[in-house]
Amino acid sequence: MISCEEALEKMLEALEGHHAPELMDHLARCESCLARWKCIEAVHTLLGSVPTLHPSPEFKAKVMAAVRREVALKRAIKAVVASPVAFLAAVVWAIGLATLGLMLLDLLPAFRILLEMALSWLWRLKWLAKLALEVLLVSSKLAFYFALVWLMLLAIYAKFVKRRVQDEMA
Amino acid sequence: MEKDLSPAIRRVLSGEIEAFSEIVEACQSAVYNLAFRLLEDPAEAEDIAQEAFLRAFKNLSFYDSEKPFLRWLLAITYNLSMDCLRRRSREIRAMKAFSALADRQNRNVEPSAMEVQELLNRLDAVDRAIVVLKYWHGLSLKEIGEIVGLGEGVVKVRLHRARLRLADELKKEGLLP
Numbered sequence: 001m002i003s004c005e006e007a008l009e010k011m012l013e014a015l016e017g018h019h020a021p022e023l024m025d026h027l028a029r030c031e032s033c034l035a036r037w038k039c040i041e042a043v044h045t046l047l048g049s050v051p052t053l054h055p056s057p058e059f060k061a062k063v064m065a066a067v068r069r070e071v072a073l074k075r076a077i078k079a080v081v082a083s084p085v086a087f088l089a090a091v092v093w094a095i096g097l098a099t100l101g102l103m104l105l106d107l108l109p110a111f112r113i114l115l116e117m118a119l120s121w122l123w124r125l126k127w128l129a130k131l132a133l134e135v136l137l138v139s140s141k142l143a144f145y146f147a148l149v150w151l152m153l154l155a156i157y158a159k160f161v162k163r164r165v166q167d168e169m170a
Numbered sequence: 171m172e173k174d175l176s177p178a179i180r181r182v183l184s185g186e187i188e189a190f191s192e193i194v195e196a197c198q199s200a201v202y203n204l205a206f207r208l209l210e211d212p213a214e215a216e217d218i219a220q221e222a223f224l225r226a227f228k229n230l231s232f233y234d235s236e237k238p239f240l241r242w243l244l245a246i247t248y249n250l251s252m253d254c255l256r257r258r259s260r261e262i263r264a265m266k267a268f269s270a271l272a273d274r275q276n277r278n279v280e281p282s283a284m285e286v287q288e289l290l291n292r293l294d295a296v297d298r299a300i301v302v303l304k305y306w307h308g309l310s311l312k313e314i315g316e317i318v319g320l321g322e323g324v325v326k327v328r329l330h331r332a333r334l335r336l337a338d339e340l341k342k343e344g345l346l347p
Contacts, residue, residue, distance in 0.1 A: 012330055039337035046340070047305040050286045055202040055216050060194045062216075063223045070224060071187055 002026050007033045015044050076164055089157040096150030102136060103143035112136075175239045182230060194223055197240055200307060201247050207302040208251040210291055218254055222247040244307065245317045248299055255295050289339050297332040300325055 002010065002022050007030065010023035027034045112133065119129025175196060181189035201222055206215035225246050226233075233242055290298050296318055303314045315325045 012326065039341070040333050043333045043336045043340065046286060047301065047336075050305070052199050052203045052306055053206050054199045055219060059198055059202070059216060059219070060191060063194050063198075063220050064188075064191050066220060066224050067187060067190055067227050070228065 001029065004030060004033055008036070011037055011040055015040065077161075079164065085157065085160060089153060092150055092153045096147055096154075099139070099143035099146035099150075102139045103147070176235060179230065179233070179235070179239065182227070190223075190227055193226075193239070197223075197243055200240060201243055203306055204244055204247050204299070204302055205251050207287070207290060207306070208248075208295060208299055209254060210287070214254065218250050219247065222250055225250070240307075241309070241313055241317065244303065244309075248303075248317050251299075252295060285343075289336050289343075292339055293332050293335060296320075297328050297335075300329050301332050301336075304329060 002025075004026075007023055007026040010020045010026075011033075013020065014023060027037055116129060116133060119132065175193055178189045178192040178196075182193070198219065202215055202219045205218040205222070206212060209215050209218060222243060226243050233239065290301065293301065299318055300314055303309045303317060304311075309317070311322045311325045311329070314329075315322045318325070320328070
């Protein structure tokens, strides 16, 4: 005869549809396992008998509306991104980033000193270091104005994108 | 038997969006049922089911066609439902359960189904999901493990533990001798 632990294992297998004759033998002789089996079987039957719930009748329409919105939004963004305005905005954005970088360079005096030291160390290229620093200085002054223009263009572009998306959605 | 959705999936991927409605039609009950059994609230379950379909639509190109589509969709639903449960506080959950009970009464759900849902609510969310995927979706322990992110052995143990817990609860309620 199998043990109670083995019987429990066989019970779980029986629930999966693999009935073992030795389980029946065990249950015929062991009252506690029989009681346990009855409980497990009752739960199994109860759970198996409960019907599946269904969503509301308009559920499918709601999902499809959301899917169509998603597709419309994607198309609108694609159309806007592929437009010449987007290309121009991307160019302006790149220039803006570059100028911002130069500005940061100018705002970091420590970095400037290090750069000067490194360049002057190559004494033959000292004139190049001076020239580079001059360029940095001039460009950093321009950077602030570039950044302002960039932000203004970005705001205009954002408004344009918003209007295009709203049109597509409508 | 799961309906073969691969032709509809191919059509959606080729740009025929309306073919997605076939997928929704075939899977909506399974997805909603899992969300409802986990969240206990019909309105929230519909929101999560809708979100699951939308996410499936957005990520359809990443779906591995070698695996059953419904299982992939159920995994998305399970993850969204668990996120939702984590966001909820205990008080809100209790309030939702109360309103869900009233809603079910309004919908004339059979008493035995209500009783079972009440019993299920006493299990923790992962055990509840395992029981639902086993009994309502007929998935194997391995498939359940893939959805809930646990090994087959752990799922087996948790399923057994959940059954015993439910048996205890049934005894407490006087529904079992």
